[in-house]
Amino acid sequence: MADAVLSAGQDIDRTLVVVFLRGGADGLSLVPPVGDDGYHRARPHLAVPTAKALRLDELFSLHPSLHEMHELYQQGTLAVVHAAGSEDESRSHFEAQDLMEHGGADVAGGWIGRWLRSRQADDARIGGTLSAISLGDELQESLRGSPTATALRALAQLDRSSEAQLLHAQLAALYRPDALLAEAAASALAAATRIATLQATAYQPRPSARYAERKDGDLAVAFSRDLSRVAQLIKARAGLVVACIDLGNWDSHFIQEQLLEPRMRALSQGLGAFANDLGELLASTTVVVMSEFGRRVRENASLGTDHGRGGAMFVLGGGTPGGMHCDWPGLHDSALDGPGDLPVVHNYRDVLAAVLARHGSRDPGSVFPDHPQRPLHV
Amino acid sequence: MSSTRRQLLQGGAGVCLAALAGCSAPAWLVPGSGQDARFSAPTGRDSDAVQNLLNRATFGVRPGDRDDLLRLASTPEQAIDAWIAQQLSPGSLDDDACEHALARFDSLDQPVGELYEYKERVLLRELTSATVLRAALSHRQLHEVMVHFWTDHFNIDISKGECAWLKVADDREVIRRHALGRFPDLLRASALSPAMLWYLDGRVNRAGAISEHANENYARELLELHTLGVHGGYTQQDVMEAARCLSGWTVRPKSGFLKAHVAFEAQRHDDGAKSVLGQRFAPGGGAHDIELLLALVAAHPATARHIAFKLCRRFIADDPPAAAVDEVASRFSSSNGDIAETLRALLGSASFRADINAPTSMRAGKLKRPFHLLVSCLRSCDASSNASTALTDYLTRMGHAPFQFPTPDGYPEAASAWQGTLLWRWQLASALAGNRIPGTRIDPHLLRVRAGGELALSAHLLGRLPDATEEAALRSGADPLALLLASPAFQRC
Numbered sequence: 001m002a003d004a005v006l007s008a009g010q011d012i013d014r015t016l017v018v019v020f021l022r023g024g025a026d027g028l029s030l031v032p033p034v035g036d037d038g039y040h041r042a043r044p045h046l047a048v049p050t051a052k053a054l055r056l057d058e059l060f061s062l063h064p065s066l067h068e069m070h071e072l073y074q075q076g077t078l079a080v081v082h083a084a085g086s087e088d089e090s091r092s093h094f095e096a097q098d099l100m101e102h103g104g105a106d107v108a109g110g111w112i113g114r115w116l117r118s119r120q121a122d123d124a125r126i127g128g129t130l131s132a133i134s135l136g137d138e139l140q141e142s143l144r145g146s147p148t149a150t151a152l153r154a155l156a157q158l159d160r161s162s163e164a165q166l167l168h169a170q171l172a173a174l175y176r177p178d179a180l181l182a183e184a185a186a187s188a189l190a191a192a193t194r195i196a197t198l199q200a201t202a203y204q205p206r207p208s209a210r211y212a213e214r215k216d217g218d219l220a221v222a223f224s225r226d227l228s229r230v231a232q233l234i235k236a237r238a239g240l241v242v243a244c245i246d247l248g249n250w251d252s253h254f255i256q257e258q259l260l261e262p263r264m265r266a267l268s269q270g271l272g273a274f275a276n277d278l279g280e281l282l283a284s285t286t287v288v289v290m291s292e293f294g295r296r297v298r299e300n301a302s303l304g305t306d307h308g309r310g311g312a313m314f315v316l317g318g319g320t321p322g323g324m325h326c327d328w329p330g331l332h333d334s335a336l337d338g339p340g341d342l343p344v345v346h347n348y349r350d351v352l353a354a355v356l357a358r359h360g361s362r363d364p365g366s367v368f369p370d371h372p373q374r375p376l377h378v
Numbered sequence: 379m380s381s382t383r384r385q386l387l388q389g390g391a392g393v394c395l396a397a398l399a400g401c402s403a404p405a406w407l408v409p410g411s412g413q414d415a416r417f418s419a420p421t422g423r424d425s426d427a428v429q430n431l432l433n434r435a436t437f438g439v440r441p442g443d444r445d446d447l448l449r450l451a452s453t454p455e456q457a458i459d460a461w462i463a464q465q466l467s468p469g470s471l472d473d474d475a476c477e478h479a480l481a482r483f484d485s486l487d488q489p490v491g492e493l494y495e496y497k498e499r500v501l502l503r504e505l506t507s508a509t510v511l512r513a514a515l516s517h518r519q520l521h522e523v524m525v526h527f528w529t530d531h532f533n534i535d536i537s538k539g540e541c542a543w544l545k546v547a548d549d550r551e552v553i554r555r556h557a558l559g560r561f562p563d564l565l566r567a568s569a570l571s572p573a574m575l576w577y578l579d580g581r582v583n584r585a586g587a588i589s590e591h592a593n594e595n596y597a598r599e600l601l602e603l604h605t606l607g608v609h610g611g612y613t614q615q616d617v618m619e620a621a622r623c624l625s626g627w628t629v630r631p632k633s634g635f636l637k638a639h640v641a642f643e644a645q646r647h648d649d650g651a652k653s654v655l656g657q658r659f660a661p662g663g664g665a666h667d668i669e670l671l672l673a674l675v676a677a678h679p680a681t682a683r684h685i686a687f688k689l690c691r692r693f694i695a696d697d698p699p700a701a702a703v704d705e706v707a708s709r710f711s712s713s714n715g716d717i718a719e720t721l722r723a724l725l726g727s728a729s730f731r732a733d734i735n736a737p738t739s740m741r742a743g744k745l746k747r748p749f750h751l752l753v754s755c756l757r758s759c760d761a762s763s764n765a766s767t768a769l770t771d772y773l774t775r776m777g778h779a780p781f782q783f784p785t786p787d788g789y790p791e792a793a794s795a796w797q798g799t800l801l802w803r804w805q806l807a808s809a810l811a812g813n814r815i816p817g818t819r820i821d822p823h824l825l826r827v828r829a830g831g832e833l834a835l836s837a838h839l840l841g842r843l844p845d846a847t848e849e850a851a852l853r854s855g856a857d858p859l860a861l862l863l864a865s866p867a868f869q870r871c
Binding site: 023150169173175 | 579582583584585592593594595598602608614618742745777785786787793794795797798799800801804805808809812847848850851854855856857860861864865866869
């Protein structure tokens with residue numbers, strides 16, 4: 001049983017953390033191409049002023065809210081990819097998220113599910129209760145098909161009385177023959193046990209890790225709390241292979257700065273604290289930040305932006321070479337896609353495949369069978 | 379239940395269990411059925427059609443529901459037909475007791491503009507409690523099930539903009555009013571609902587202003603989610619043209635006069651010629667453009683298929699048979715979107731009848747979503763409850779708190795999305811059976827007596843007599859009621 005195989009002493013044990021920015025995050029705000037005049041023309045009210053932006057190179061900067069991420073970039077542990085995205089042209093949140101989480105149009109299961117299945121023979125942790133977890137309320141589509149996957153909810157609310165344990169023992173017998181629910185039940189039971197063990201110890205992050213506090217706002221606190229839970233599991237060597245975290249509500253049709261600024265703050269502060277908290281373990285932990293699509297290049301009438309195509313992706317830690325990666329298509333009309341969108345130059349799967357290759361996959365392309373690979377060095 | 383006990387639970391005498399327990403929950407409980415009569419349960423080893431119908435088309439089988447249904451006609455088959463007919467005319471079912479119980483929630487009946495007088499959290503608490511209590515108490519169960527179906531279909535998350543105030547009116551005047559009415563009426567009510575105008579940014583969709591771009595958020599979801607469906611054959615151009623048709627419709631914010639008033643501002647309407655799904659809209663259509671657009675999309679064949687598929691997924695199977703979808707879509711179209719007629723076709727279809735009549739071993743069943751599970755616990759145990767946060771927090775933990783799904787597609791229906799909730803389902807079962815949820819009370823002893831013993835109570839909850847594995851578990855010393863409510867059979871409908 002995989003749960004028995006704890007990974008103490010195995011320094012090569014790696015963890016992948018996938019942060020999904022739901023709602024279509026505006027890549028042109030996260031990573032403004034302030035060196036492109038077209039950007040300032042398309043967004044007379046919304047463009048990040050060049051003087052305030054955090055410089056990456058001649059063309060690109062980070063939004064001023066992302067200063068922790070800027071430091072990580074300067075340290076060489078954060079890679080930035082622009083004009084990244086999927087083939088989806090529906091510009092529908094659900095279609096685009098679905099396509100991206102499945103990792104292809106014509107494939108079964110989620111991309112993480114397929115990846116874990118492909119690695120099951122090589123990584124003894126896979127299949128363990130806490131090997132694949134969602135920090136959200138439900139399991140992400142990307143985890144579909146995983147050998148196990150658990151929504152790691154408010155742990156403290158679980159009843160671990162002797163009555164509950166007696167009940168659980170009987171439920172184990174009732175659910176075992178159930179075709180639909182047996183696997184989910186086994187996972188729930190094992191999780192209850194493992195979680196109880198972890199609960200017995202309160203987590204103390206490294207003192208220098210500045211996770212969000214109450215003054216930073218609920219959103220930042222929630223995201224930081226998710227990341228610190230992941231850090232706890234990594235440090236406890238609880239067998240964590242992959243964790244999925246959602247940071248939601250990036251759908252900025254209306255006065256977008258009000259919506260985006262606190263989200264960008266939460267993202268940057270959380271990632272900065274997480275990197276600090278992990279210390280040397282960041283070398284074996286990769287965080288990928290992605291969103292279903294970027295947004296229309298031109299701002300709309302309500303100081304927001306509508307659904308678009310190309311957006312930004314980030315890769316933190318885990319041996320990434322860092323740096324800025326983009327064959328920038330420019331923002332002149334002839335370069336734009338459909339109703340005026342940044343085209344997708346870099347397929348998200350070329351970013352993920354590069355990461356999976358560092359996480360033990362000998363053939364990461366097999367996880368994305370309907371995609372001809374054009375690997376990116378991220 | 380004795381009358382003294384009932385008064386105590388109603389809180390009319392100024393004494394209440396919650397107060398005695400020293401908790402801060404409201405000092406009242408709404409009693410369950412208030413009955414103490416015997417009730418019948420299935421007697422076979424296989425699940426039966428009546429139990430399957432009630433599990434699927436209601437929020438759970440209350441003690442006595444089975445008897446009430448069987449009394450409607452001389453054979454179970456005829457009684458099922460009669461029950462469906464009755465449920466499809468909800469006005470014929472007296473629901474005074476339920477409405478009376480809800481009278482304590484002041485906000486529910488307030489005109490839309492008056493809702494701003496309330497604090498947001500009070501509105502959400504009252505609406506959530508009322509939603510749970512209605513699902514638990516109403517005799518118009520199919521209507522309640524459809525209310526939930528449309529609440530997801532026309533999803534509004536109260537955390538956006540002024541939706542916290544306006545959803546109360548949307549729930550009352552859009553969803554509840556039209557849940558079994560005509561789809562075109564429901565769609566129009568939703569399109570011009572103040573809450574929807576906030577939730578999908580319709581209120582800021584206008585021509586001119588800062589630049590020349592309409593806000594296409596609502597227009598997209600109108601086509602993708604509310605009517606044609608994502609593969610319904612529309613294009614990005616159709617979305618943008620539909621947004622132009624809808625431009626100028628707005629709602630007054632709470633900061634000014636006429637708050638929550640829906641208005642058409644002609645100067646913000648793009649009044650040029652448009653073309654949506656191949657239909658030409660002549661220039662100068664003004665406020666009439668929206669009527670043409672909604673009539674066009676409501677009557678589109680893709681809409682009939684989309685709604686039919688979702689209904690069949692809710693009532694037949696996560697992956698419903700194509701024949702049923704075709705039949706239901708056809709009735710939807712031929713009845714011009716009459717929802718009750720469409721449901722009559724669905725519930726009378728060969729696929730639905732085959733499903734409810736199938737033996738347990740052949741029947742996949744559907745996984746109850748967490749809300750359904752929680753309410754079915756209350757109903758099947760005839761619980762008294764104030765549906766306060768101690769109870770509704772379980773919905774939050776299972777990721778199914780009403781009116782709090784962030785994206786416009788609504789809570790998912792299929793089982794796969796909810797498999798990670800088992801641990802919390804078991805926690806809920808055990809807490810309810812052990813009377814450890816403040817503000818919610820059951821009487822396991824009375825329930826057992828009314829059922830006529832432990833075995834009959836098991837059959838009431840499992841939908842059939844327990845099998846050998848279940849019998850062994852029930853004898854194990856674990857709380858039998860908790861075990862039954864947490865069992866795989868009870869998770870299904």
